[in-house]
Every structure is written in C-alpha cells, then in structure tokens.
Amino acid sequence: MTDLDAIRALEVIEFGHLAYPYFVLRQLFELHGANWTVAEEAGELCGYVLTALDGAGTAWFLGFAVAADRQGRGYGRTLLEAALAQCRRAEAEQVFVTVKPGNRVAYHLYKEVGFVWTDHEATYFGADEPRDVLVRRIYH
Numbered sequence: 001m002t003d004l005d006a007i008r009a010l011e012v013i014e015f016g017h018l019a020y021p022y023f024v025l026r027q028l029f030e031l032h033g034a035n036w037t038v039a040e041e042a043g044e045l046c047g048y049v050l051t052a053l054d055g056a057g058t059a060w061f062l063g064f065a066v067a068a069d070r071q072g073r074g075y076g077r078t079l080l081e082a083a084l085a086q087c088r089r090a091e092a093e094q095v096f097v098t099v100k101p102g103n104r105v106a107y108h109l110y111k112e113v114g115f116v117w118t119d120h121e122a123t124y125f126g127a128d129e130p131r132d133v134l135v136r137r138i139y140h
Helices: 001-020 022-035 075-091 104-112
Strands: 035-040 043-054 058-066 094-099 116-121 132-138
Touching: 001 022, 001 043, 001 058, 001 132, 022 058, 022 075, 035 075, 035 132, 043 075, 043 104, 043 116, 075 104
Parallel strands: 058 094
Antiparallel strands: 035 043, 043 058, 094 132, 116 132
C-alpha cells in the first residue's frame, strides 16, 4: 500500500489534472492490484504500469509512467514487458493502452513492444484531451 502514495505523486507530476485521485487508485488497487507492475531502485519508485484484466481475454494498461530522472534507462521497456508477461500468464488475448497524440517517446516504446494503432478519439478524456488507442495482440 505504501506504493500507492508514490504512484499518486508520480501521477500528479506526469499527468497533472488528469492524475487519478488517491481514492480511485485505492479502489483500482483493490480490483486489479495483483496485476500491477512497479519498478523500484533503492526502495524508491521509478515507474509503474497499472493493469486491469477483465477475465474475458482483454486487458488495459490504465496508467503507465516512469519518473523523469529515471527515463532513458530501460525502466519503461522493462515495465511494459513485465506487464505484458503478466497479461500472457492471465491468458489475455489483447492489451489496450491510450496515448496522447504527438507523444513520440511513448509511441516509440509501445511500437517496440508490439503495440499498433487501432483508433483515435478526439475527446477520450473530455474536451481538448484526445487519445489514440493502441492494441497489442497476445498469441498463446
């Protein structure tokens, strides 16, 4: 549970007004926490992937971030590969994630681990908050 405080703090830094409130993180943890992946170094949170599995073959990465001072060191790729492995073990057939159009760093990383573009929604998170939806198919 101590990771929730650190995840919330990183959420605020990375996502500002779109950061999950603590109470939402807590409830998501109650539902999906066993599937979340965190990276730590010397007891400090470096990054996380919040994964939700629906039990019917679909997963979503609901949150993903790496601390700015840890970016470029492989944490993002390692986190995504570990989260995808968790989805594979849970027999998910596809994993979805949203990315802000123009976020080239995220697009590059998602592409490297096998995600492809599937949709664009102009108001995914409300007015002036478009997102592209990417999917990674998992073959067993």
